Amino acid sequence: MPTDTLAAIEASIAARSPFDRATKLRLMVAGQHVGWLPRAHADVLRGMGCVLGPEEETPSGPSVELLPGRGDFEVRSAALEALARQLAEGGHVRGWRDELFAVTPSLDAPALAVVERAAARFLGLLTFASHMNGVVRGEPTFWISRRSPSKAVDPGMWDNLVAGGMPHGSDPLATLVRECEEESGIPAALARGVQAHGCIEVLREIPEGVQWEHVYVYDLELSADFKPHNQDGEVAEHRRIGPDALLAIMSAGAMTVDATLVTLDALRRRGWLAPAGNPA
Template sequence: MHYNLPMFAQLSSSLYADMQQRFAELLTATRRFPILGSCPVTIAGRYVGWLHPRAQEVLADWPKVRRSSVGFHIAEDLPPSAELNHYLAELAQTLNDGGCVKAWRDELLDVYAEGQIIGVIERGASRALGLLTQAVHLHAWAPDGKLWVQQRASHKATDPNMWDTLVGGLASAQECLTVSLLRECQEEAGLCATELCDLSSMHCITRMHRPLQEGFQAENVWVNDCILPSTCTPSNQDGEVSDIACISVEQYWEMAQAKQFTLEAEIVILYCILQRCAPHAVR
């Protein structure tokens, strides 16, 4: 069954304006430079990101690492290959041993260099190198215009106990974005593709650039929104979620004002609300 997504005509003009202002503030907050002392880094001769000062210390005397006046150059003589991936696996372990990895994930991410994928690396090492990552989000509506959201588990390494989009995660290595989204839907909310009614086309709403304690976040934020049928109740499958709730737009705004949502979730949810609440929005 397909539903027409609600336009939320009941939203007051003042609330809509406040949400627009908050959305603009969030985008500004995610357009920042790396911390002082970070430097550009290349892998296999191509620019990939920003190397955190602590990571510079750890890698200073490591094989196939050269420092120049403009940055760090890693594995200059290795083309994209299994050999490069093996080298990057050892490099990630060295960063972990040196205290540069916030949480080891046993998950590989693609390494993007100047628009191309040149290899794979342990997810936990991506921020120390300032590598570009791809985040996929599902913003789910109920048929009555409420929002489905989830609370992150207390053991999460990033933003524990914070509220989030119903589904969100990073695309794994050698995985297309649609497959990533469907995998996350199953793991985080127990949803299959047939339950995602009126699923919008996936699109990138922003690229986040912001310094983190463990490095630098450069991340494309990809978004779908959909209607979940009234017969559908999301249920977490992977133990990474402590609660799932269906809330009104006004309830969301109160929680956001109390800083109960992650920054990235706020961006995604506000974007979707503003799209659906636009006075002349059409489907």
């Protein structure tokens, strides 16, 4: 593949992935790092009367404690529910989901609280997602999906065949199996045959705040006659596409950042894309 195409893709990712630590505070809950809070958002929270501790300097940089002294999961969660509703009423968050995300320092750590998904990126919380490359068996071909124009985040952009955020109480595979049925009509028995390929970290500033996400990567090989069909209205269309056309979409910045990273990972693993610096 031409090196200028890969350079264009990498430039698109970089342009959409700024992150200035000087404008962020390490957000702590019960002494554990759970997010990157923009300083401007800290000002909003203080103005709303949200309980934030004083800014503290640590060896890892400035930090602030959210809900200091609230030592109970239920108490913290209730306070965050009220806060999320205040943020929504004030126009600071959009796309209310009625879905709870864990407030946690890592996937394998107990949740310290839960919060409405729509508020997670305002707070810069660490979140988790599952993404799946749909690969046509025996062909260098992918199925991809276009996000509905009504989506609150990245409307109308191209995405992996299946992608979804991980709610509290779920896990990467269970999240993926659910999303497979909802987004592409892939039955659970087929979806459980995915191959896991690790995790990609995304950390970038976005209009809502910060996307700090651990994206769990999967591939699923699909028969040549399989055709996905959306069930939940969140996908505008599916497209069966080869590497060259897919690279063109990515180089134009028409695919979400996380889906672009997941797709590049699959292309490299399958030998359909030369490693950076080594032209195909």
